[in-house]
Amino acid sequence: MRCLVAMCRRIVVVLVLSIVVALSAAAVRAAERAAHPNILFLIADEFRADCLGVAGHPIVKTPHLDALARSGARFTNAYAASPVCSPDRAVLFTGRYPHINGVTRNNDPFNKGEMALPPLLRHYGYVTGMAGKLHLQDDQSWWDAAWKSVGGGGKEYQTFLNEKMPDFRGRSNTTAAAGTLIQYPAQPVARGPIRVGTSPIPDQWYEEAWLADRAIEFLQRQAGSGKPWLMFLSTLKPHSEFVIPEPYATIYKPADMPLPPTFDPHATEPLGGGRVDGRLFINDPGVLRQVIAHYLGAITMVDHHMGRVLEALQKLGMADSTIVVFTADHGNMLGERDRMFKGVMYEGSARVPLLLRAPGQIEAGTVVDAVCDAGSVMPTLLELAHLPIPQGIQAPSLVQTARGRPAATPTAFSELRERMVRRGPWKLILPYLDKSGKPELYNLADDPQELQNLYGRPEVAAAQRELEAALEKWAAQKPPAVTW
Numbered sequence: 001m002r003c004l005v006a007m008c009r010r011i012v013v014v015l016v017l018s019i020v021v022a023l024s025a026a027a028v029r030a031a032e033r034a035a036h037p038n039i040l041f042l043i044a045d046e047f048r049a050d051c052l053g054v055a056g057h058p059i060v061k062t063p064h065l066d067a068l069a070r071s072g073a074r075f076t077n078a079y080a081a082s083p084v085c086s087p088d089r090a091v092l093f094t095g096r097y098p099h100i101n102g103v104t105r106n107n108d109p110f111n112k113g114e115m116a117l118p119p120l121l122r123h124y125g126y127v128t129g130m131a132g133k134l135h136l137q138d139d140q141s142w143w144d145a146a147w148k149s150v151g152g153g154g155k156e157y158q159t160f161l162n163e164k165m166p167d168f169r170g171r172s173n174t175t176a177a178a179g180t181l182i183q184y185p186a187q188p189v190a191r192g193p194i195r196v197g198t199s200p201i202p203d204q205w206y207e208e209a210w211l212a213d214r215a216i217e218f219l220q221r222q223a224g225s226g227k228p229w230l231m232f233l234s235t236l237k238p239h240s241e242f243v244i245p246e247p248y249a250t251i252y253k254p255a256d257m258p259l260p261p262t263f264d265p266h267a268t269e270p271l272g273g274g275r276v277d278g279r280l281f282i283n284d285p286g287v288l289r290q291v292i293a294h295y296l297g298a299i300t301m302v303d304h305h306m307g308r309v310l311e312a313l314q315k316l317g318m319a320d321s322t323i324v325v326f327t328a329d330h331g332n333m334l335g336e337r338d339r340m341f342k343g344v345m346y347e348g349s350a351r352v353p354l355l356l357r358a359p360g361q362i363e364a365g366t367v368v369d370a371v372c373d374a375g376s377v378m379p380t381l382l383e384l385a386h387l388p389i390p391q392g393i394q395a396p397s398l399v400q401t402a403r404g405r406p407a408a409t410p411t412a413f414s415e416l417r418e419r420m421v422r423r424g425p426w427k428l429i430l431p432y433l434d435k436s437g438k439p440e441l442y443n444l445a446d447d448p449q450e451l452q453n454l455y456g457r458p459e460v461a462a463a464q465r466e467l468e469a470a471l472e473k474w475a476a477q478k479p480p481a482v483t484w
């Protein structure tokens with residue numbers, strides 16, 4: 001009998017000890033999670049800042065991104081650090097500007113010694129995954145799992161599509177169903193016409209859906225692993241071409257699409273002139289309405305699939321331990337000034353959406369009007385992840401700004417063919433690599449369409465001097481190599 005009692009006691013002690021050990025392991029895991037939250041980095045290519053329901057767009061439906069915005073901070077004056085793909089993405093991943101990190105044009109490599117966010121996070125024990133378009137020169141040290149888009153050299157989606165639709169010939173981004181394709185302009189142009197139409201691929205097999213599925217697969221793998229992770233989900237849409245699946249191809253009616261205030265159907269060149277080819281100039285209102293309807297449709301499609309990823313994050317119990325950022329590498333002029341696409345410093349091209357959710361760190365419903373640029377994304381993520389911000393990062397973290405306490409005068413910088421600085425209502429654009437342009441100065445509070453160039457006017461001399469000095473100081477910065 002005594003023996004039985006002793007055995008029962010031993011069992012109880014072992015059980016209690018096991019529970020204590022299990023509880024402390026869970027506590028340690030929770031502490032680790034709190035110490036280094038996961039990062040879900042969502043980026044959509046060529047997504048205009050104003051194309052969010054929560055930003056007041058009168059037509060487009062973006063319920064999931066709106067909900068994300070309301071659960072954290074929305075930055076209303078965020079800028080691309082360069083209004084084209086690779087250079088802006090390089091700044092997002094380094095916190096250092098193009099003339100410093102070396103990626104000044106699409107497909108440029110980084111300068112030697114530059115440190116990007118994914119390998120830096122891996123150094124701190126993060127598991128890293130990516131799905132979609134990178135448009136940067138990465139290497140094996142960046143990702144634990146990568147599903148690259150077809151345009152980025154990935155073959156897995158094409159294999160998937162071939163299995164689902166063996167009779168489909170062409171590319172998901174450009175091949176339209178019979179009778180739905182519009183091409184503009186009609187005459188041949190260097191980089192091919194703009195293509196607008198309905199994809200024969202159903203939504204659930206289109207590349208954006210497939211990429212979101214891969215991101216969800218990654219999240220499922222990481223749930224309960226105890227290790228922090230980074231997932232970089234990067235959609236090509238709403239980038240051209242404008243060939244998208246149903247229902248998105250027809251949810252917005254071209255006839256209902258308002259034309260931009262600065263669009264002129266009688267124009268023979270874009271307002272302000274400048275470097276254009278036949279694809280960048282548009283003066284046909286009927287085609288432009290089709291383009292806008294499909295662009296907005298693509299945005300709602302991106303919202304839907306990013307919404308599925310956010311829902312998975314919630315269902316897997318990781319929403320409270322994950323920082324979510326949503327942004328774009330640049331916008332699209334979408335007919336403003338009779339221009340299409342990007343590469344210029346006007347608002348449609350240079351301003352981007354920036355949403356940031358950090359549970360317990362940034363209050364839900366925060367709206368930040370202070371200006372900022374893509375350079376701040378990396379240091380902000382590092383600060384929210386409780387990791388040191390390496391020496392050599394140029395742009396400031398936005399964490400204190402999101403808490404209503406900006407440290408310095410909020411200023412945004414951008415550079416490509418021109419250099420741009422935005423501070424308060426003022427935007428200064430100066431010729432840079434392309435010396436043919438003219439300096440421009442706008443007061444966006446009075447002139448949101450950027451029609452009154454005030455450069456050189458005596459009444460704005462003080463503002464002009466201040467912005468010129470800020471740009472000069474920024475251009476002269478010599479940040480040290482990044483060390484960590």
Ligand SMILES: [Ca+2]
Binds near residue numbers: 046239
């Ligand atoms: Ca891009």
